[in-house]
Amino acid sequence: MRDIFNQELRQLGSDLTSMAAQVATAIERAAESLRNGDIIVAEQVIDADERINDLQRDIDDMCVMLLARQQPVAGDLRNVLSALRMAQTLERQGDLARHVATIARGRYPEAPVPEPVLGLIITMAEAAVRAGRDVAELVETRDLELAATIERNDAELDALHRQSFQMILDPANELTRQQVIDAVLMGRFLERFGDHSTSVARRMAYLVSGAALPGTHDDEDADALH
Amino acid sequence: MRDIFNQELRQLGSDLTSMAAQVATAIERAAESLRNGDIIVAEQVIDADERINDLQRDIDDMCVMLLARQQPVAGDLRNVLSALRMAQTLERQGDLARHVATIARGRYPEAPVPEPVLGLIITMAEAAVRAGRDVAELVETRDLELAATIERNDAELDALHRQSFQMILDPANELTRQQVIDAVLMGRFLERFGDHSTSVARRMAYLVSGAALPGTHDDEDADALH
Numbered sequence: 001m002r003d004i005f006n007q008e009l010r011q012l013g014s015d016l017t018s019m020a021a022q023v024a025t026a027i028e029r030a031a032e033s034l035r036n037g038d039i040i041v042a043e044q045v046i047d048a049d050e051r052i053n054d055l056q057r058d059i060d061d062m063c064v065m066l067l068a069r070q071q072p073v074a075g076d077l078r079n080v081l082s083a084l085r086m087a088q089t090l091e092r093q094g095d096l097a098r099h100v101a102t103i104a105r106g107r108y109p110e111a112p113v114p115e116p117v118l119g120l121i122i123t124m125a126e127a128a129v130r131a132g133r134d135v136a137e138l139v140e141t142r143d144l145e146l147a148a149t150i151e152r153n154d155a156e157l158d159a160l161h162r163q164s165f166q167m168i169l170d171p172a173n174e175l176t177r178q179q180v181i182d183a184v185l186m187g188r189f190l191e192r193f194g195d196h197s198t199s200v201a202r203r204m205a206y207l208v209s210g211a212a213l214p215g216t217h218d219d220e221d222a223d224a225l226h
Numbered sequence: 227m228r229d230i231f232n233q234e235l236r237q238l239g240s241d242l243t244s245m246a247a248q249v250a251t252a253i254e255r256a257a258e259s260l261r262n263g264d265i266i267v268a269e270q271v272i273d274a275d276e277r278i279n280d281l282q283r284d285i286d287d288m289c290v291m292l293l294a295r296q297q298p299v300a301g302d303l304r305n306v307l308s309a310l311r312m313a314q315t316l317e318r319q320g321d322l323a324r325h326v327a328t329i330a331r332g333r334y335p336e337a338p339v340p341e342p343v344l345g346l347i348i349t350m351a352e353a354a355v356r357a358g359r360d361v362a363e364l365v366e367t368r369d370l371e372l373a374a375t376i377e378r379n380d381a382e383l384d385a386l387h388r389q390s391f392q393m394i395l396d397p398a399n400e401l402t403r404q405q406v407i408d409a410v411l412m413g414r415f416l417e418r419f420g421d422h423s424t425s426v427a428r429r430m431a432y433l434v435s436g437a438a439l440p441g442t443h444d445d446e447d448a449d450a451l452h
Contacts (some may be wrong), residue, residue: 064307071297081290088311169403177395177406184410 005070012062012083016090019055020139020200022048023090023131026097027193031125033104034118038113045101052094053145059087080100082207086139089196089203093132096189096196100125103182112182117167117175120160124190127157131197138201142208150201157194161187231296238288238309241280242316244280246426250358251352253322253419256353259330260412263337271327273366279407280322285313308433312365315422319358322415323423326351329408339409343393343401346386347409350416351381357423364427368434376427383420387413437442 026045033042063084066072072080103112111118131150138146164187167173168180176184252271259268289310293300298306329338337344356379364372390413393399394406399407 032307059270064303065378067293068303073294073297077290077294085314088314123401128394141434165407169408171403175403177397177401180403181391181394183411184407185414188414 002200005066005072005076008062008066008070009076009079012059012066012080015055015059015062016083016086017136017140019052019059019087019090020132021095022052023093024129024136026052026094027100027125027132028129030097030100030104031129032105032121033101034112034122034125037104037109039105039108041100042105042108044160046098046105049094049098056087056091059083061139078207082203086200086203089199090135091214093135093177093193093196094195098133099189100186103186107182112186113175113179116174117164117173117179117183121161121186121190124157124160124164124187127153127160128190128193128197131157131194135197135200137165142204144205144208147201147205154194154198157191161191229293229332231298231302234292234296235290235302235370236290238285238306238445242309242312243362243421245278245285245313245316246358246362247355248278248324249279249319250355250362251329252278252320253351253358254324254355256326256330256356259327260338260351263330263335265334268327268331268334272324272331275320276323278317281318282313285309289313302303304375304433308429312426313431315425316361319419319422322419325356325415326412329412338412339401339405340399341450343390343399343409345407346390346393347416348381348392350386350413353379353386353418354419354423357383357420361423364430368430370431370434373427373431376408377424380420380424383417387417395407430451445450 026048029041029045029048029206032038033045063080066080069076070076106112113121130153134146134153135149137143138150164183168183252274255267255271258264259271289306292306293303296302304392334337339347357376360372360376360379363369364376390409394401394409
């Protein structure tokens, strides 16, 4: 019984690792589609999101099955519940990568926004890519130093997000209303992507160390609204 | 043992009902602060969000404790997992109500956007208020007709959201860039509030009827981005 359970837990971990890797690829491609105006890459992100959603459903089903059949306690229970929640967060990150790619595709062959706003959005996207890669590595290795790095880097992404509002408001930057809309939405999606990365990092820190979980509600964006 | 478990399940249900009622109040007040430019009401929403967050943590702790101690199976397990997830969704709805109130407060004593955009945002906020009230009633009564109504009404909110982009893009409507930013963000927050209501409605339908759960990933917004 315990052998089967351990095997199932390993399967769960490997599915979660695969899901995190797919999310990292999605945000990498979304960033690339912004950088190069590459519509094929944008389409790939949009198509691949279905597979991320499927993986979440599989992980969800497996967690519920494990809870029902194995009735885990203590560390095992935490393991299963964490997987359940991280999969939910990763699924949402896949959606956000898709949203960014959808905007990039929607304005093709134009860039969605002109420089210098485009440059800042791409910098945000690159910060999100780093977060996506770090999360994928964290899910695989459970290296808590990486969890701290993810949280630190998210503060940078938040700062870039605030900067994006200043840049959008600067009358020296010529923008149509459509471009203002696209810049606001892309900024929001990328900033949320970062929040979710922090959320996974905190869950992992909690799971591995048993440390308190500060602010599970992963909502760091209030100050950007003023 | 079973008696204690039943009592704890009732407590869980009552906490969730109270949380849903607080979220409904939050979105009602956020709508009011938009309608009347009432800064006191906006502050109340922002302050009350802490209590919603606390309630989520309590529900979360109680669910984990129930899973560990009672090791529920079948319907009981579904009940606990549903509560865990609904609390997470309601917490996010509280954040979104707070974000709307924060924008309303930030522009005081001005309205955040001029007419007719303001009128449309208020209509969206009223649809979100209906959703919030329906969810609160659904969580209390588990009336599945209400779950269907919530999902139907969310389609209206999505349509209003699409309409908001048209209105923002219409050059006949004079808007500063700050107003474009605020309109886009408020539209997004209200539309997401609606998505989360649908997500709770689907979970409840799944919980009560055991019906399949279509699209748990609660992401109905892709078509608004084109």
